[in-house]
Amino acid sequence: MKVIKVDPEKCTGCHQCELWCGSEIASVGKELPLAINEQPQPVPRVYVEGKKFAIQCRHCDDAPCVKACPNGTMRKDPETGLIYVHEPTCIACWMCVMVCPFAIINPSPTIKVAIKCDRCRNMGYPICAEICPTQAMTIVDRKDYRKKKFTT
Numbered sequence: 001m002k003v004i005k006v007d008p009e010k011c012t013g014c015h016q017c018e019l020w021c022g023s024e025i026a027s028v029g030k031e032l033p034l035a036i037n038e039q040p041q042p043v044p045r046v047y048v049e050g051k052k053f054a055i056q057c058r059h060c061d062d063a064p065c066v067k068a069c070p071n072g073t074m075r076k077d078p079e080t081g082l083i084y085v086h087e088p089t090c091i092a093c094w095m096c097v098m099v100c101p102f103a104i105i106n107p108s109p110t111i112k113v114a115i116k117c118d119r120c121r122n123m124g125y126p127i128c129a130e131i132c133p134t135q136a137m138t139i140v141d142r143k144d145y146r147k148k149k150f151t152t
């Protein structure tokens with residue numbers, strides 16, 4: 001399965017990924033100038049932690065959020081392995097928010113639904129990786145990501 005790899009050495013903390021995720025995915029207007037002025041503010045699904053590390057959903061193999069969800073709203077796409085929220089059935093119990101080890105699931109500020117990165121599953125390519133000016137975020141096979149991680 002394809003996952004987003006973040007290279008902290010390349011991340012400059014410019015927050016472009018947050019801005020574009022917020023405007024392309026979360027805003028009504030879908031354009032940066034409109035998104036900046038939207039109320040309530042669109043919530044991005046990726047965050048820059050500290051000064052230099054973009055953090056998003058890891059789409060865990062054995063996802064704690066999917067296990068914790070009481071009614072099957074948090075789902076794993078059987079074809080891609082991507083974890084996503086089936087919004088119409090969310091009961092806003094926030095079990096998923098509590099169990100995510102990376103703290104990337106948030107309650108929506110406007111409607112009672114959990115929001116999280118779904119790696120732009122309905123688009124061709126994740127917007128954060130597409131716009132990152134230093135290629136700090138790239139798409140890789142999960143198995144290659146792990147291999148590289150443990151051999152360097």
Ligand code: SF4
Pocket residue numbers: 056057058059060063064065066083099100101102103104105116
């Ligand atoms: S939301 Fe959290 S627990 Fe669920 S798959 Fe993503 S990283 Fe794993």
Ligand code: SF4
Pocket residue numbers: 068069070071072073074085089090091092093094095096097113114
């Ligand atoms: S908040 Fe929604 S997605 Fe999260 S565990 Fe509850 S029902 Fe499932």
